[in-house]
Amino acid sequence: MSTTPIGSYKFSQKLHPLSLLAQLTSRRATGCLRIFTGSVSWSIYLEDGKLTYASYSDKLFERLDNHLQQLSQQIPALNSATRVQMRLMFEPKGENQPTSDADYQAICWLVNQDHITSSQAETLIENLAKEVVELFLTLKEGSYEFIAENSLNQLPKFCSLDLRLLVEHCQKQLRSQQNNQSPLPSPGQKPVEKATKLPQSQPQLMQLGQPLPKQSNFDSQDSNNNKMPAQTASKQLYTVACIDDSQTVLNSIKNFLEENTFSVVMINDPVKALMQILRSKPDLILLDVEMPNLDGYELCSLLRRHSAFKNTPIIMVTGRTGFIDRAKAKMVRASGYLTKPFTQPELLKMVFKHIG
Helix, strand or coil: CCCCCCCCCCCCEECCHHHHHHHHHHCCCCEEEEEEECCEEEEEEEECCEEEEEEECCCHHHHHHHHHHHHCCCCCCCCHHHHHHHHHHHCCCCCCCCCCCHHHHHHHHHHHCCCCCHHHHHHHHHHHHHHHHHHHHCCCEEEEEEECCCHHHHCCCCCCECHHHHHHHHHHHHHHHHHHCCCCCCCCCCCCCCCCCCCCCCCEEHHHHCCCCCECECCCCCCCCCCCCHHHCCCCCEEEEEECCCHHHHHHHHHHCCCCCEEEEEECCHHHHHHHHHHHCCCEEEEECCCCCCCHHHHHHHHHHCHHHCCCCEEEEECCCCHHHHHHHHHCCCCEEEECCCCHHHHHHHHHHHHC
């Protein structure tokens, strides 16, 4: 399935790798995401939103050879002579830059010559992809382009990897590395708590393949009685994530939700929503239906596919009141439907209905 490019080639800018991958997954994109930074590049190949291959241009064949050496312990055919022959055939000579698929062609050759099986090629590609995606997730700046047609289209496909699971694995690895690098306190010095944490689970690319959170209503009491019900008093603070491209709406919701009861996370960029939601771990999500670049229903569907948000109340907030819109909300498993404009009692009624 072809897809509209998420962006033509751009000059160096801030990058949000997780959001890029999420968009492509949610749109079930087919093509190649190329990322450029300095003299190196990443190539992530997708088919129907699943990863088929990933490569990183720096020391391309050294990386491939390292993984083949590991496999050679179980595959006698992958001896040094075979690996040298492969590199002579496919590795660029001198200062020539490798073609975008030279390493993938080498893997195809190994299968074609019966040096490895298709299932072994799948294992090899998955291990390479984990290394490449882990490097990609650490990027802060660069430029990118998405090409619907790519050179791998005419080559055999050996795997179709779930990108969400792959990213979750890479995030765990990065967190582990971060923890191992934490400095130890000096003798007699108390340990310092970390100021920030990496999200515990990923994206599903999260954002790009699924709609974000929903909205909810709260069984209200009197219009002048906005106090927290007695049964919820045991919890001092609830976290509510609000996703809306209108800062005015976000400010209104924040003002409606008393700060001694609620911690409100305001998100006006749907592309960055997933990472912020993962960090804040909200008790409830208020999600605008109509936002630029990303439909609220798609975002809600995406969140529901993520293990961390299967049971989180998601309330769809919209000015639409039609039957079709309410049906869409049910289809993406939204918890509730709040119509704009709404009053403070209406908002509180919806909120406490789902978290009270």
